[in-house]
Amino acid sequence: MGLNREKGLDNLLKNEAPGSFFVPTQQIDYSVGVISTGADTLDAALGGGWMRGHQHMVMGEYSAGKSSLINCAIGRLLSFDPKALACIVDIEGSVTPQWLEKFDGIEFDYDNPRKNRVWVSTPDTVENAANSLCAIIREGIFDVIVVDSLGAVARGVEVDGKKGDGGDANAMQVAGSAGVITRMVNRVNAELTRISNAKRAGADVVLPVIIYIGQARINLKSPHGGLIISGGEGLKHMCKTITEIRASGKADDIKWADIHGERVKIGTRIITRNRKNKLATPYREAGYMFYYTETPDHPFGVDSADSLVDLAVSYGVLKTSGSWMSYGTEGEKGFVKAQGKAKMVGLLRDNPEFAKAVHDDIMAVVIGESESYLKTADAGAGEFKE
Helix, strand or coil, rough: CCCHHHHHHHHHHHHCCCCCCCCCCCCCCCCEEECCCCCCCHHHHCCEEHHHHHHEEECCCCCCCCHHHHHHHHHHHHHHHCCEEEEEEECCCCCHHHCCCCCCCCCCCCCCCCHHHHHECCCHCCCHHHHHHHHHHHCCCCCEEEEEEEEHCCCCCHHHHHCCCCCCCCCCCCCCCHHHHHHHHHHHHHHHHHHHHHHHCCCCCCCEEEHHHHEEEECCCCCCCEEEECCHHHHHHEEEEEEEEEEEEEEEEEEEEEEEEEEEEEEEEEEEEEEEEEECCCCEEEEEEEECCCCCCCEEEEEEHHHHHHHHHHHEEEEEEECCEEECCCCCCCEEEEECCCCCCCHHHHHHHHHHHHHHHHHHHHHHHHHHHHHHHHCCCCCCCC
């Protein structure tokens, strides 16, 4: 009796968990979509944005703008997709509706809580945060799930004292939090695998993006300083992208305005560096303007329209001729023409559908480049770089 490979494959396809046995061309990739970071230049640097079905991290020092970037991303997601939902696992206890509503795209119905599209979980310990995070993923209804932040975690033993399961809270426990976080990201990876398998098998579920906010600390072990993040090596390994964010600090990158007779600092340029990227060309840098005071000339938050114009020109999505800029083909539907960058920026700010069309055209080129890169990338390329 000859070897029957087809029968063996049929048995595996029948007996393995639905969606868990497949050929590589059925793998979840850019085709299932990415979620914008809220900053188009960072989207391009990441290879299209944050890919669904994976864990990602944004790290930086105190008040670098990490949570603000995430809020801009949530606002853009809700604007682009009228069915999208977001959840914040708020370990810090810093989420307020008044602050979130400052970001374009985020609105709340105070009379009907169930109609809102941003939800919050406030676990008391890192163990309960892990349980909550996995339960939220398992439901398969949220598009983006944010953990804010890993630097604020407290283990159960630290809250409950000697009665906790983690040991004696009064005794030194080297890497205690890192161990719990490592187990958490491993569990999250298992939940994402399950939901990816279910989606591959045809289930009507949402494949989420998981974003950890990491508070960077000074590296006291190194004579050269530098920054480290809470969570240990397991966290670095599981995150497909790790982006460091910081304010530029250059005088030319700080924006001022006269408000009520006073000279007020209204914005600054933010610099990002991708310290790990396993999904596209790694170690790219990007920049964008962030305004924390709204003025007639600048919106609150990431000034995406300004950076979108520069990006669109560099990728050939916007054509230039002298001082004129144009999008699309003249005489056809969707054609837009403006004289000067300022006019085009204004059109993008005033027309969200136009801005989304330009963004999507750019990202189609960027994602194509990312997929080409992955075909030729060396083994181990894109790993975390200090």
